[in-house]
Amino acid sequence: MDDMDNIFNKRQSILIVNVIVNGKAGDIFVNDSGAIAAIGDGVRGQHKGEADLVIDGDGAIALPGLANTHTHAAMSLLRGYADDMILQDWLSQKIWPLEAHLTGNDVYWGTKLACLEMIKSGTTAFNDMYFMMDEAARAVDESGIRAVLSYGFIDLFNVEKRENECKATEKLASQIRSMNNPRIKAAVGPHAIYTVSPDGLKWCAEFAKEQKIAIHIHLSETEKEVTDCVSQHGKRPAALLDDCGILTPKTIAAHCCWLDDAECTLLGKRGVTASHNPASNMKLATNRAMPIRQLMAAGANVCLGTDGCASNNNLDMFEEMKTAALLQKFFWNDPTVLPAPAALAMATTNGAKVLGFGTGTLAVGAPADIVLVSARTACNTPLHNATSNLVYSCSGAAVETTICDGRVLMLNREIPDEDTILAGAAKAAHELVSRSQSS
Amino acid sequence: MDDMDNIFNKRQSILIVNVIVNGKAGDIFVNDSGAIAAIGDGVRGQHKGEADLVIDGDGAIALPGLANTHTHAAMSLLRGYADDMILQDWLSQKIWPLEAHLTGNDVYWGTKLACLEMIKSGTTAFNDMYFMMDEAARAVDESGIRAVLSYGFIDLFNVEKRENECKATEKLASQIRSMNNPRIKAAVGPHAIYTVSPDGLKWCAEFAKEQKIAIHIHLSETEKEVTDCVSQHGKRPAALLDDCGILTPKTIAAHCCWLDDAECTLLGKRGVTASHNPASNMKLATNRAMPIRQLMAAGANVCLGTDGCASNNNLDMFEEMKTAALLQKFFWNDPTVLPAPAALAMATTNGAKVLGFGTGTLAVGAPADIVLVSARTACNTPLHNATSNLVYSCSGAAVETTICDGRVLMLNREIPDEDTILAGAAKAAHELVSRSQSS
Numbered sequence: 001m002d003d004m005d006n007i008f009n010k011r012q013s014i015l016i017v018n019v020i021v022n023g024k025a026g027d028i029f030v031n032d033s034g035a036i037a038a039i040g041d042g043v044r045g046q047h048k049g050e051a052d053l054v055i056d057g058d059g060a061i062a063l064p065g066l067a068n069t070h071t072h073a074a075m076s077l078l079r080g081y082a083d084d085m086i087l088q089d090w091l092s093q094k095i096w097p098l099e100a101h102l103t104g105n106d107v108y109w110g111t112k113l114a115c116l117e118m119i120k121s122g123t124t125a126f127n128d129m130y131f132m133m134d135e136a137a138r139a140v141d142e143s144g145i146r147a148v149l150s151y152g153f154i155d156l157f158n159v160e161k162r163e164n165e166c167k168a169t170e171k172l173a174s175q176i177r178s179m180n181n182p183r184i185k186a187a188v189g190p191h192a193i194y195t196v197s198p199d200g201l202k203w204c205a206e207f208a209k210e211q212k213i214a215i216h217i218h219l220s221e222t223e224k225e226v227t228d229c230v231s232q233h234g235k236r237p238a239a240l241l242d243d244c245g246i247l248t249p250k251t252i253a254a255h256c257c258w259l260d261d262a263e264c265t266l267l268g269k270r271g272v273t274a275s276h277n278p279a280s281n282m283k284l285a286t287n288r289a290m291p292i293r294q295l296m297a298a299g300a301n302v303c304l305g306t307d308g309c310a311s312n313n314n315l316d317m318f319e320e321m322k323t324a325a326l327l328q329k330f331f332w333n334d335p336t337v338l339p340a341p342a343a344l345a346m347a348t349t350n351g352a353k354v355l356g357f358g359t360g361t362l363a364v365g366a367p368a369d370i371v372l373v374s375a376r377t378a379c380n381t382p383l384h385n386a387t388s389n390l391v392y393s394c395s396g397a398a399v400e401t402t403i404c405d406g407r408v409l410m411l412n413r414e415i416p417d418e419d420t421i422l423a424g425a426a427k428a429a430h431e432l433v434s435r436s437q438s439s
Numbered sequence: 440m441d442d443m444d445n446i447f448n449k450r451q452s453i454l455i456v457n458v459i460v461n462g463k464a465g466d467i468f469v470n471d472s473g474a475i476a477a478i479g480d481g482v483r484g485q486h487k488g489e490a491d492l493v494i495d496g497d498g499a500i501a502l503p504g505l506a507n508t509h510t511h512a513a514m515s516l517l518r519g520y521a522d523d524m525i526l527q528d529w530l531s532q533k534i535w536p537l538e539a540h541l542t543g544n545d546v547y548w549g550t551k552l553a554c555l556e557m558i559k560s561g562t563t564a565f566n567d568m569y570f571m572m573d574e575a576a577r578a579v580d581e582s583g584i585r586a587v588l589s590y591g592f593i594d595l596f597n598v599e600k601r602e603n604e605c606k607a608t609e610k611l612a613s614q615i616r617s618m619n620n621p622r623i624k625a626a627v628g629p630h631a632i633y634t635v636s637p638d639g640l641k642w643c644a645e646f647a648k649e650q651k652i653a654i655h656i657h658l659s660e661t662e663k664e665v666t667d668c669v670s671q672h673g674k675r676p677a678a679l680l681d682d683c684g685i686l687t688p689k690t691i692a693a694h695c696c697w698l699d700d701a702e703c704t705l706l707g708k709r710g711v712t713a714s715h716n717p718a719s720n721m722k723l724a725t726n727r728a729m730p731i732r733q734l735m736a737a738g739a740n741v742c743l744g745t746d747g748c749a750s751n752n753n754l755d756m757f758e759e760m761k762t763a764a765l766l767q768k769f770f771w772n773d774p775t776v777l778p779a780p781a782a783l784a785m786a787t788t789n790g791a792k793v794l795g796f797g798t799g800t801l802a803v804g805a806p807a808d809i810v811l812v813s814a815r816t817a818c819n820t821p822l823h824n825a826t827s828n829l830v831y832s833c834s835g836a837a838v839e840t841t842i843c844d845g846r847v848l849m850l851n852r853e854i855p856d857e858d859t860i861l862a863g864a865a866k867a868a869h870e871l872v873s874r875s876q877s878s
């Protein structure tokens with residue numbers, strides 16, 4: 001166990017042998033700068049001598065690490081706290097009262113738990129919006145995975161609040177810059193059009209542009225958001241956001257359930273990324289699925305996110321790929337919508353691209369964000385089609401090994417500090433509920 | 440390993456300590472007749488001396504084994520063979536041509552693989568319809584789990600074919616009777632109203648009644664089935680089945696997507712069980728979800744099934760519980776539909792009841808069909824609500840130990856013959872495709 005601990009979470013040269021990579025049997029060599037240096041059949045022979053660590057994939061399928069493009073990681077502490085309720089009751093009676101008692105320590109442990117869960121299920125990068133994000137950043141830094149972190153900017157159309165939110169946003173950007181960790185980036189997180197004033201949105205757009213950082217926002221999750229927007233502003237949500245400068249190639253718009261065709265065209269024109277969150281949309285009964293074909297036809301980038309654990313209730317991107325493919329087929333009444341390769345691309349290349357963490361592919365020169373999915377498991381037996389099995393048959397539990405930025409974070413499902421994190425998060429969650437009940 | 444093998448798949452007295460059972464911390468004692476003999480706090484002290492085997496649950500959640508009430512187990516060999524196609528193309532271009540080359544050996548290995556996957560994900564009983572079911576029965580017998588097996592009766596409205604199907608149905612009933620294995624039962628499996636003549640349906644109803652065995656049928660999976668039925672018979676499918684005597688308290692009707700209110704009432708009146716198959720319905724784009732509230736209000740028994748691996752593509756009942764709860768909320772546009780406890784009941788008590796394998800509960804005197812779900816995992820952290828976590832957060836991979844009929848089939852995720860089964864099934868699948876391509 002002590003010997004094993006030495007291999008985790010550090011830069012070293014790694015030779016991964018006996019895997020299926022890009023559809024062919026072969027090996028992968030990762031250099032000690034954290035990049036993929038060689039892929040293919042003869043790699044083993046060339047690099048065996050120089051590897052600090054050799055991993056036998058035992059026929060596993062190698063994948064780029066998955067990217068979860070919309071979550072609220074620390075809400076893992078609220079997993080299972082309240083379900084099966086009308087959205088407004090759920091928020092006002094359960095979620096908000098508990099969140100009112102959240103401390104920085106909770107955000108730290110919730111994010112630690114979320115990172116653990118993501119590593120266990122093959123996710124190596126995520127896009128997060130929440131509060132007390134310096135504590136989230138600390139957790140991500142320790143975890144070894146990548147994240148784009150935004151403070152949830154909510155001014156409730158109040159000038160004083162807006163100024164506070166601007167300061168909080170600036171502060172997080174500065175804190176993350178000073179961490180100087182290339183795995184962690186700041187973004188601007190205007191929550192949604194119904195919680196942020198147009199002036200607030202404009203400030204966010206300006207600040208993101210000035211800082212050259214991403215924008216993370218919720219867009220058209222519910223029909224009410226659209227009808228309220230039209231009655232208040234005489235235009236639909238995407239047009240309002242466009243007026244405020246929010247629609248950019250660095251913008252990730254979560255949900256996008258209720259976009260009409262013109263809005264899809266607008267998002268495509270602006271190069272926006274739409275993050276599909278099918279499990280959350282189904283659980284909260286949004287009543288419409290993201291119009292994925294229209295968005296893709298318009299040239300928008302489409303990717304995938306789990307949303308927070310309170311509305312999913314896990315962070316398994318394998319499950320999310322399947323749910324996305326199933327929901328798209330069902331809602332649009334066509335089994336050919338979102339075939340398995342497209343679902344996998346959403347969770348890998350499309351997500352990596354917008355988060356700015358490499359290419360989301362396994363290629364020489366790409367960052368070594370690599371996941372090995374066991375082939376010796378029922379979900380990959382038979383192996384007629386690996387992509388189909390990954391999307392439709394396997395859950396994240398089939399991931400055996402997770403490497404991010406050239407560091408081994410999980411090997412054969414072992415993560416050195418797993419028990420500590422589970423215990424710490426359980427304790428924080430328990431104490432959070434106790435505080436809320438005694439107040 | 441040899442020592443460990445000795446504990447598997449045999450009757451012995453088992454003391455399971457340190458689990459959460461029926462919501463409380465405690466222990467479970469299983470006697471060597473395969474029944475639960477004691478549950479509770481003091482069980483450890485009373486039975487420690489007499490137990491052949493002691494299992495430390497380490498805080499795990501004990502559940503009754505899950506019941507998968509609609510599947511085609513041997514289709515596990517077709518996992519990932521074809522997806523994302525229009526139903527008719529998928530069947531006629533991919534599934535049927537491959538099935539034309541199926542042998543008894545394939546059915547054996549496909550069912551072995553399916554049983555392995557079910558044991559790994561906490562399912563201890565299933566309801567199966569396929570061909571060459573004597574080979575399926577052999578696989579189930581070896582696996583240690585429970586099954587209700589029916590030959591898929593398809594007469595295509597042809598008198599000669601009908602006679603053959605009657606004979607095949609009688610033969611399977613007799614073969615299974617002669618196995619004299621209480622874990623395995625025969626059922627009658629009229630495939631559907633569009634593949635079986637009214638005379639065929641009537642014969643099935645009579646035979647089931649005479650043999651006191653269950654009826655397993657597909658009902659109203661697609662809208663086309665309903666509109667064709669109305670135009671041919673002047674009535675909807677449930678009414679047609681009722682005319683033929685098919686709707687009984689021993690009948691399991693799979694899918695039931697397109698039932699109208701009167702049909703729900705009829706199913707309730709006849710005491711029929713509706714097996715909800717949400718993943719399959721979504722993947723094949725049935726365009727309507729089973730009207731679960733109407734069925735429950737009418738008094739029908741509702742339970743859950745994965746359908747075959749070609750249209751799901753796995754047999755994980757945990758995933759199916761979540762998909763059911765999500766689809767019901769989304770389709771009926773109400774997040775309060777099918778709350779977690781009801782989804783869990785569908786997969787346990789409701790399924791066990793109709794399959795006639797005990798009560799689907801953990802109670803003294805009940806058969807020892809027990810599953811232990813790890814609590815030391817992200818999906819059960821925090822543990823605000825075990826039922827919520829089981830339905831919404833965990834996959835079947837969180838199952839650590841599976842006991843059926845008092846026999847340990849999996850312990851700490853180990854199943855002795857797992858590698859042999861995976862290899863055998865992979866080989867059979869590969870050879871099946873080769874045969875179909877060379878013909």
